[in-house]
Amino acid sequence: MTLSHVKIVGSGLIGTSIGLALAAKNVGVTMHDVDLRAQGLADDLIKSPSTAPVGLVIFATPIGALKTVLDGEFEAHPKAVFIDISSIKYKVKVDVLSSKLPPSRFLPTHPMAGREVGGAESARADLFVGRPWITDSAGADSDVVEMAAYLIELLGGHRIELDSLEHDRAVALVSHLPQLVSSLLAKQLTGGEASWLDLAGAGLRDTTRIAASDSTLWREIIAANSQALTPLLKALQSDLGNLIESIEDEKSVADLITAGQEGRARIPGKHGGKAREYTYLPIVIEDKPGQLAALFEECATASVNVEDLAIEHSPGQFTGLITLALSESDAMKLSEHLKNSGWSVHSPKN
């Protein structure tokens, strides 16, 4: 199996991430987007041109836009294989059935990877590594299934075959319900004193992280999957009603917390998250211009490669905690180097 030239229709987070990953594997990539700013950024990030015929077209558009591009792409590349990456699968199958694209040349797929930030600027080549990537092969030609399987393997995904309707019920539970609950919780923060938010800790940040997600994307997903979502939301409503009724009863509250522990424990450890093994080095810096430059100069002097970083500021405080993610050996090297130069380095964490 070879993949010489892939066209990706849609330069958002998923499309651009696939493009980055393919380019890193020396596969030719053509990005396309109706938004020229997004396409320009994706082109600049990816740079893997090819003059070979397009063998695979990946639809990475919003759900609602899919049916507007199916016919045109099929007419432009009649011999290609077609897949999509939408979060909802049954509706996509219906869209394809009412298009010129023969259903046997199309495979519905769904990489279970994403971020709360969207757009080409948030793309990363390793977005799919170790993540489930669902396919619904019923009715697709075997060469179509093989090419999609090859793509998923190339990108480090973990292929799971699942019927489209069951897929939609599963993602309602593990993806769409958490999104709505996070948004519902975050909406409550619009009440309350602004100073109260200064007390926010990791719990609030984690539970509301995905509430920052794009409303245009999600309104489509939620509305398209309302049938699977409604019974889940009603079960939640019932549990919330019970909690309000019995909030002063310690046993009832404990039962809810315990049930939550049980649900949480059902999330398996494997296939989750990306297989990165960074060491995290916390450094307390003065929060003023020039400090970051000075720190990164030290990184350059020590010849270490910073893989990722995070800055945490405390309310009203003029120092900041920066956490650098490095390989274990680079973390040791940098820690030693920074300590010798008088920086406030804390013990690394894995």
Place this chain on the structure above:
Amino acid sequence: MTLSHVKIVGSGLIGTSIGLALAAKNVGVTMHDVDLRAQGLADDLIKSPSTAPVGLVIFATPIGALKTVLDGEFEAHPKAVFIDISSIKYKVKVDVLSSKLPPSRFLPTHPMAGREVGGAESARADLFVGRPWITDSAGADSDVVEMAAYLIELLGGHRIELDSLEHDRAVALVSHLPQLVSSLLAKQLTGGEASWLDLAGAGLRDTTRIAASDSTLWREIIAANSQALTPLLKALQSDLGNLIESIEDEKSVADLITAGQEGRARIPGKHGGKAREYTYLPIVIEDKPGQLAALFEECATASVNVEDLAIEHSPGQFTGLITLALSESDAMKLSEHLKNSGWSVHSPKN
């Protein structure tokens, strides 16, 4: 101010973390717990004995156990200063008023730090670094307030003065409500096929992380703060009811997601002020040592203040995208400067 010998009543996560942090600063520590296993582990971790008189007693017991230890500790150490670290403050004040401990010798405090795992084995000396630590000084003697302030500073916390009743309302919103919502969501995972959970991603993991918290601890906190929590839960119930009613209406769903974004954005990123409106400048850089240093040197040369930043790249890839958060004017200035120096700067986003 000196702190020669501190007694910590309660060898859980917070008590043991305080003990570890004090021992690291060469302060004598005596741990006490009715659970001998917990006390043994804490003693083994801390090992910082002292024969000096106990100058400070820290109550780090569960909320319900506090009133059973107040009298005994006061009688044993009548000249000491007393503080607690409970998650609820008003109930603690009431407990102290009905004890032998003079209220002026006691300061209610609350370090806003914790983990979803509890117990002495999860303790960390750096648990409080950069975290808010609330005090309610009304009615306490000045030497009591001074000693608590000294302790908080020694442990790296950031002291915030707040009335106990207002504290309880604030933590209901930013801590207790997220806990209950996370538990309610995680409880829904007890339904559904086990194989569906294989599809779980970072969104589900993050939103349910704190659902793994201890039910014994939380049932006390929730019941003790039910008055502040009930109106919040009812507002959530109303929003959930509206969502169920209008789930097929894309505009209603988009409004909810947007309100969630607004709530999420109120969580401050820096200095406890309102979340600022940054301008985000995407820059494509070569992914090799020295590039970040060179970029921040340019920032220093252009005299701009980088408020936050994110790196998006993946190991094995030779370009990376760095996004700098700056004020709008700094973003314009830096964009111009970098373009003139040959950097690959893309259009800023707000």
